[in-house]
Amino acid sequence: MSQIGSFALLLALVLSAYSFVAGLVAVTRKGPGAERLGETARRAGIATFAMVFLAALVLVIAAFQDDFSIAYIFHHSNRDLPGAYKFATLWSGQEGSLLFWSLLLATYGLVLRLRYKTDSRLFAHASVIIAAVQVFFLLLLNFAAHPFAVMQGLPQDGNGLNPLLQYPEMVIHPPMLYLGYVGFTVPFAFALAALIMRYPGEKWIQITRRWSMVTWGFLTCGVFLGAHWAYSVLGWGGYWGWDPVENASLMPWLTGTAFLHSVMMQEKRGMLKTWNMWLIFATFLLSIFGTFLTRSGVVSSVHAFAQSSIGDWFVGFLAVTFAVCLFFYVKNRSHLRSEHKLESLVSRESSFLFNNLLLLVACFTVLWGTLFPVLSEAVQGSKVTVGPPFFNRVNVPVALLLLLLTAVGPLLAWRKTSIESLKRNFLWPALGAIAIGAALIVVGIRPWKDMTYLYSLMTIMLSALVGFTVISEFIRGGRVIKGHTGQSLFASMVQLAHRNTRRYGGYIVHFGVIVIMIGFAGAAFNQDKEQEMGYGDKMSLGAYTLVCRSYTQEDKPNYSSEWAIIDVFKGGKQIDTLYPERRFYKASQQMATMVANRSTFKEDLYLVYEGLNQDTGRPILKVHLNPLVMWIWVGVWIMIAGTVVALIPNAVPVRVTAPARIQAAPVGAGD
Amino acid sequence: MRNFLQKTAQLTFLIAALFTFLGTDQDVRFQTLGHKVKCICGGCNQVLLECNHVGCSYSDRMRGELASYVERGDSDDLTLQAFVQKYGPTVLIAPTTTGFNRVAWVMPYLVLVLGLTTVVLIARTWKTRPQIIPVGGTGRVSNLELERYREQARKDTEV
Numbered sequence: 001m002s003q004i005g006s007f008a009l010l011l012a013l014v015l016s017a018y019s020f021v022a023g024l025v026a027v028t029r030k031g032p033g034a035e036r037l038g039e040t041a042r043r044a045g046i047a048t049f050a051m052v053f054l055a056a057l058v059l060v061i062a063a064f065q066d067d068f069s070i071a072y073i074f075h076h077s078n079r080d081l082p083g084a085y086k087f088a089t090l091w092s093g094q095e096g097s098l099l100f101w102s103l104l105l106a107t108y109g110l111v112l113r114l115r116y117k118t119d120s121r122l123f124a125h126a127s128v129i130i131a132a133v134q135v136f137f138l139l140l141l142n143f144a145a146h147p148f149a150v151m152q153g154l155p156q157d158g159n160g161l162n163p164l165l166q167y168p169e170m171v172i173h174p175p176m177l178y179l180g181y182v183g184f185t186v187p188f189a190f191a192l193a194a195l196i197m198r199y200p201g202e203k204w205i206q207i208t209r210r211w212s213m214v215t216w217g218f219l220t221c222g223v224f225l226g227a228h229w230a231y232s233v234l235g236w237g238g239y240w241g242w243d244p245v246e247n248a249s250l251m252p253w254l255t256g257t258a259f260l261h262s263v264m265m266q267e268k269r270g271m272l273k274t275w276n277m278w279l280i281f282a283t284f285l286l287s288i289f290g291t292f293l294t295r296s297g298v299v300s301s302v303h304a305f306a307q308s309s310i311g312d313w314f315v316g317f318l319a320v321t322f323a324v325c326l327f328f329y330v331k332n333r334s335h336l337r338s339e340h341k342l343e344s345l346v347s348r349e350s351s352f353l354f355n356n357l358l359l360l361v362a363c364f365t366v367l368w369g370t371l372f373p374v375l376s377e378a379v380q381g382s383k384v385t386v387g388p389p390f391f392n393r394v395n396v397p398v399a400l401l402l403l404l405l406t407a408v409g410p411l412l413a414w415r416k417t418s419i420e421s422l423k424r425n426f427l428w429p430a431l432g433a434i435a436i437g438a439a440l441i442v443v444g445i446r447p448w449k450d451m452t453y454l455y456s457l458m459t460i461m462l463s464a465l466v467g468f469t470v471i472s473e474f475i476r477g478g479r480v481i482k483g484h485t486g487q488s489l490f491a492s493m494v495q496l497a498h499r500n501t502r503r504y505g506g507y508i509v510h511f512g513v514i515v516i517m518i519g520f521a522g523a524a525f526n527q528d529k530e531q532e533m534g535y536g537d538k539m540s541l542g543a544y545t546l547v548c549r550s551y552t553q554e555d556k557p558n559y560s561s562e563w564a565i566i567d568v569f570k571g572g573k574q575i576d577t578l579y580p581e582r583r584f585y586k587a588s589q590q591m592a593t594m595v596a597n598r599s600t601f602k603e604d605l606y607l608v609y610e611g612l613n614q615d616t617g618r619p620i621l622k623v624h625l626n627p628l629v630m631w632i633w634v635g636v637w638i639m640i641a642g643t644v645v646a647l648i649p650n651a652v653p654v655r656v657t658a659p660a661r662i663q664a665a666p667v668g669a670g671d
Numbered sequence: 672m673r674n675f676l677q678k679t680a681q682l683t684f685l686i687a688a689l690f691t692f693l694g695t696d697q698d699v700r701f702q703t704l705g706h707k708v709k710c711i712c713g714g715c716n717q718v719l720l721e722c723n724h725v726g727c728s729y730s731d732r733m734r735g736e737l738a739s740y741v742e743r744g745d746s747d748d749l750t751l752q753a754f755v756q757k758y759g760p761t762v763l764i765a766p767t768t769t770g771f772n773r774v775a776w777v778m779p780y781l782v783l784v785l786g787l788t789t790v791v792l793i794a795r796t797w798k799t800r801p802q803i804i805p806v807g808g809t810g811r812v813s814n815l816e817l818e819r820y821r822e823q824a825r826k827d828t829e830v
Binding site for chain 1: 706707709717718721722759760761762763764765766767770771772775776778779780782783786787790791793794795797
């Protein structure tokens with residue numbers, strides 16, 4: 001089995017190297033010979049996919065067949081591991097996840113090479129760049145992190161999968177994250193190809209628009225699935241700890257978000273061409289940098305399951321990629337001159353400029369905070385910790401400013417907006433937000449007591465402001481269509497969204513963002529309590545009273561477990577029974593918690609069974625009351641829905657034959 | 672007027688006294704200091720008072736140490752120094768505001784200010800740059816040019 005996998009990987013390397021070299025020669029020459037050579041390069045790229053797919057398939061089959069002669073399977077699987085987790089073995093460790101990365105890249109490359117007729121020359125250039133990235137990963141797989149390395153002797157059973165990874169979301173989270181990381185290779189390849197070719201116009205942006213959005217959607221899913229996994233599995237009651245690996249996924253997301261906004265300026269106004277080029281370069285480089293952080297061990301992280309010495313390879317690849325980008329930028333920068341200039345500071349263009357600035361400052365802060373311990377060690381000779389207080393203190397004000405821009409941005413027209421128009425459109429949303437702030441103070445939020453309360457209140461108020469502006473945009477546009485067609489307002493709003501899916505899909509994404517931000521704001525009011533809970537013991541937290549009914553144990557092939565049966569009372573009535581659990585995984589000899597969570601829109605009642613007190617022998621229960629957490633997960637769904645809407649092609653605009661009776665949205669208020 | 676000034680001074684004194692009293696409250700100090708130190712249970716960068724790792728054998732001990740320092744009346748600096756001496760400088764959850772560590776705090780704000788200044792300056796430069804007016808602007812416009820303007824208008828207004 002391992003020979004088949006090894007051979008497939010080696011052949012994939014040869015094919016991708018051929019695809020790169022032949023493709024490179026073909027794009028630099030002209031004539032029928034070059035075309036034929038280019039076609040062979042394209043086919044070699046497609047064959048690379050087949051070989052990488054075969055290698056991945058072999059690894060998965062080996063996991064299902066418990067082939068512990070392969071070291072990777074021995075280290076990351078065991079006989080009693082459930083089937084879904086055996087499948088997830090593919091991305092559970094260093095070598096497998098690199099193979100998975102390579103597979104996804106080959107899949108993206110396959111789609112790109114099959115769609116080459118859209119613009120064969122541009123696609124040929126992009127294909128060469130993707131082949132170059134593929135060569136790097138296959139070199140790693142063949143010579144530095146071989147997934148088919150063979151064990152000395154044949155072990156009876158494997159070490160098993162890390163218990164923390166034995167959770168349903170771990171079957172989805174890494175693929176989503178990798179689809180996002182790897183996916184940014186495609187817009188990067190097109191951007192670099194367009195720069196190398198001095199590609200005229202903005203067609204390459206239109207070609208890559210869907211790629212960028214789909215990739216961004218995957219990365220969003222991946223980041224939040226990771227947060228949800230941390231919340232559900234780690235048992236510390238939080239979802240984001242500013243761990244270096246979490247930060248690594250956030251950085252390309254931030255630059256990718258900036259790119260999705262600023263690229264509209266290039267499409268519509270021919271501006272910020274250099275900026276966009278470097279944004280997509282940075283996004284790709286940060287994706288690779290994130291992988292480097294995860295695996296090099298350069299910074300300490302709770303995600304230390306995949307550390308090794310392959311960091312040098314990544315540093316080399318990052319350096320070469322940056323040098324190539326810089327070389328072609330310097331060579332062809334005259335091609336990136338703006339076609340238009342900014343006409344007013346109060347315009348959609350300037351709001352995008354400031355939005356980009358804030359997103360990049362947030363990204364810089366995350367990068368700076370992540371790497372500062374390394375810098376400190378180099379300068380002072382000792383490491384320092386850069387933990388959540390640093391990131392929160394710097395990034396929360398930046399996030400609040402971004403929320404404000406999200407509220408104002410859609411009300412600004414391209415080129416120029418009059419202050420009167422801004423005031424007119426802003427008045428009611430602003431009054432609504434102030435009213436919500438006042439109501440929150442009345443119900444008991446005291447922003448003057450603590451900085452976190454102040455931030456929380458401001459987050460909710462600004463989120464309300466964004467929400468009201470988004471709703472007002474839908475209603476205003478819907479009314480115009482209703483005036484022409486006589487449909488209901490809702491049907492008119494649906495039609496409005498269908499006529500410009502990108503703009504209104506974007507608004508839905510913004511709406512999802514504010515729902516998430518409200519969820520984050522709830523963290524200021526978290527409560528927790530820890531107590532020994534014997535039979536019949538009670539514990540109260542917030543409006544809840546918990547009564548311990550019983551404890552029980554169970555033995556399964558993969559693990560043994562003990563859990564508590566806790567009755568939950570509210571207002572004197574029993575409303576639920578929860579089962580916080582603690583497992584002992586036999587193969588890996590590790591403990592893990594299974595949190596019991598009663599989640600509602602108002603709050604999560606989050607129970608962790610911590611085990612027995614060594615002194616008294618009594619079980620300890622930790623209870624968290626986390627307000628508004630569900631809003632975060634709902635917000636993510638809304639963001640995904642918005643992304644899907646933005647991907648739907650626009651409907652043909654309805655022809656207007658009669659003059660509008662209702663005043664339309666500000667002229668040019670576009671995406 | 673004098674009466675007003677007297678009352679203001681009294682009120683200020685009262686508020687200052689209240690804050691001083693609150694500031695020395697042991698629970699508040701325990702909470703504040705507990706959020707400046709991290710639990711050393713391993714790599715996760717959790718604030719000491721927020722470390723909820725299952726089976727963490729460090730947080731209880733460290734909380735006990737913090738409580739004893741606070742109870743003894745050690746100053747904040749002394750307490751944090753005691754932790755640094757025992758567990759090393761990485762026990763502090765965020766960089767201090769002294770020496771090279773100040774750079775950690777200053778840099779993001781510096782980048783923000785520099786970025787804002789650059790954006791505003793660039794925007795102003797663009798805005799004040801004189802528009803190029805074609806000579807003979809009243810002449811006939813070619814179909815190609817007209818189509819280009821139409822396309823631009825379509826992009827700008829999304830009609």
